[in-house]
Structures are given as C-alpha cells and as structure tokens.
C-alpha cells in the first residue's frame with residue numbers, strides 16, 4: 001500500500017512538473033507577439049530579428065517534443081516497474097552491492113544517452129547548423145561524447161562509489177561524512193575546473209600581445225586584477241555563439257573570453273565585458289555561490305538519509321527488496337519539488353549578482369560600452385528579447401537584456 005502511494009506521488013510530481021513547463025513555454029511564446037520597446041530598437045535589423053524569432057520558435061518546438069518524449073518514457077518505465085525489473089535481472093549476475101549499484105547506474109546512463117542521441121544529433125547538426133551556429137564536425141561530436149563517458153565513469157564512479165560505501169558502512173550517519181567528501185570535491189572542482197577539465201575539451205591560451213591586451217591591462221591595473229589571469233578559449237571549434245565567464249578561487253581565478261567574442265566585439269566592449277567578469281570576483285560571487293551550494297548539498301544529503309533505507313521506495317519502482325540505487329532514483333524524483341525551490345532561489349541570487357557585476361563594470365569602466373556589448377551579444381546569439389516574466393523567474397540565471405540596459409542607464413543617470 002505504502003509503495004503504491006509513493007508511486008502515485010512520484011507520478012504526480014513528474015506530471016505537475018511537465019504541465020508547469022508547458023504553461024511557461026506557452027506564456028513565453030505569447031509574449032513575443034508584443035512590439036519591441038524603444039530601448040531594444042536597433043539591437044537587431046528587421047531581417048535579423050525575423051531570423052532570431054524563427055530560431056527561437058524552432059528551438060521551442062524541438063524542446064517541447066523532447067520534453068514530451070522524456071515525460072512519456074518516464075511514465076511508461078514507472079508504470080511497468082522497469083527500474084525494479086532491471087534491479088532483479090542484475091542481481092542474478094552481481095552480488096557485490098556497490099558493484100551492483102554502479103553497474104545499474106551505468107546501464108541506465110548508457111540507455112538514456114542512446115535514447116537521447118538522435119535528439120542531440122538533430123539539435124547540433126540540423127537546427128544549430130541551419131541557423132549558422134554549428135561548427136562541430138561529427139568526428140568532434142563523438143570524440144566529445146567518448147571523453148564525456150570516460151569522465152563520467154571515472155568521476156561519477158568515484159563519487160557514487162564513495163557514497164554507496166559510506167551508506168553501507170555507516171548507515172543513516174553517512175550523510176555527515178559524505179557531506180565532508182562532497183565539500184572537498186566541490187572546492188577542488190571549482191579550483192581546477194579551468195586547469196584540468198576545460199583543457200580536456202578546449203584549448204586555453206593567455207591573451208596574446210597587442211592593443212586588446214594593452215587596453216585590458218590598463219583597466220586591470222586600475223582595479224587591481226592580475227592580467228595574467230585573462231585567458232582565451234577556442235569556443236569556435238564547436239559553435240559560433242560567444243560568451244565569457246569567470247571561474248576559480250584564489251590564485252586559480254580566471255577570466256575566460258571566447259575567441260568568437262573577440263571576433264565580434266570592439267576593444268572597448270571587450271574591456272566592459274572583462275569589467276563585468278571582474279565584478280563577479282570583486283563582489284565575491286564565486287565564494288558565496290560555493291558556500292550556498294555546499295549548504296544545499298548538506299541539506300539534500302540529510303533529507304536523503306531519512307529515506308535511503310525505506311524499502312517502500314524500492315518497491316514503488318517495482319523492486320522486490322531494498323536497493324540503494326532504486327531508492328536514490330526514487331529520492332531524486334521525490335526531492336525534485338524541493339530542488340526546484342532551491343533552484344529558483346539560486347536563480348534569484350544569480351540575477352541579483354548579474355546586476356551587481358553590471359553595476360561594477362559601469363562604475364569602474366563605463367555604462368556605454370557595456371550596453372553596446374550586451375546588445376551585440378544578444379543579437380549575435382539570437383537571444384529572446386521578450387521573455388515572459390514567469391519564464392524568467394523560473395529559468396533565467398541572467399536578467400533579460402531590457403532589464404539590464406535599464407539598470408545600467410539608471411545608474412549612469414544617478415551618478416551624473
């Protein structure tokens with residue numbers, strides 16, 4: 001009885017989630033029918049604007065199809081007790097419990113990736129290609145995939161293996177110890193992301209000598225940021241979309257510019273973008289984000305410790321006995337309403353941080369070049385200029401362009 005109730009709750013959660021997403025998509029589509037406000041005139045020319053609407057519509061349709069497919073597959077797998085069935089099959093072959101769980105997750109990971117493969121191929125080689133963004137060859141796509149598999153097997157295996165070991169050795173107390181392990185992992189990943197993980201997929205090079213480096217050096221010296229920590233990444237080998245990001249803590253900190261960004265923007269705009277990224281560093285967004293995610297992990301692990309040994313969770317997925325891996329899957333879904341809420345909170349904080357980084361760039365360098373850079377970036381990446389405010393609330397880690405431009409302009413007026 002309890003197992004059936006849990007299955008019912010799980011199905012309700014994924015259904016409600018699916019419906020909410022469809023409603024948000026609908027609102028977002030409707031919102032595009034509004035005229036562009038004055039501030040956004042001139043971001044696109046008329047022809048380019050039509051093309052960007054076409055691009056967004058294609059992506060909207062495509063993501064609605066993949067989401068519906070994913071939802072249908074999940075419902076069928078849950079109703080048929082597939083997850084429990086797979087557990088029963090593997091138990092005939094593997095006795096060691098940690099190995100059993102790892103092979104179980106590996107099998108699910110490979111199956112779900114193969115199921116998603118046609119969608120990934122379509123998105124990259126049909127949609128992104130049609131709109132001129134894709135620069136990836138099929139060869140690079142599969143090399144990336146192979147590397148991703150190896151990395152998942154190595155890191156994922158190590159992390160999940162450690163979790164399972166602690167669960168089996170320590171019982172419900174595991175959460176506190178694994179929290180410690182997870183904290184070390186998160187800090188290390190943060191520190192070594194650009195020195196170990198990014199180079200597996202891309203080439204990072206120091207900014208070469210020339211007038212751009214001189215312009216950035218002048219700014220960097222003024223605000224006290226070491227120019228040696230500015231890097232260029234060869235994003236152009238996969239996509240013509242452009243971006244920049246800040247990563248790392250302490251001496252490992254880096255501002256990374258995409259080569260596609262350097263191609264697209266004037267020197268003045270590039271310094272403004274650097275100023276924005278340096279703003280994230282100066283306002284301590286990286287460190288505070290790190291603390292928040294560590295706190296979040298601890299909370300999640302504690303809730304997990306309350307459910308991990310509950311046999312009804314395994315039975316809800318069709319299992320015949322308590323399986324830690326079945327319970328982890330059930331927990332993943334049961335916990336998702338809470339993780340949606342914490343995700344919303346993280347997005348609220350992230351959008352606030354973006355405004356702060358813009359404000360920092362405006363006061364230390366200038367609002368004019370930053371506005372130009374943001375407009376050009378939006379146009380180049382064919383971003384949606386008129387997202388619905390609920391869609392933004394749920395999904396955007398960055399404020400929409402219009403709000404950012406208005407905030408920058410307000411600040412410029414106030415400081416005059």
Ligand SMILES: [Zn+2]
Nearest residue numbers: 276280354357
């Ligand atoms: Zn930012």
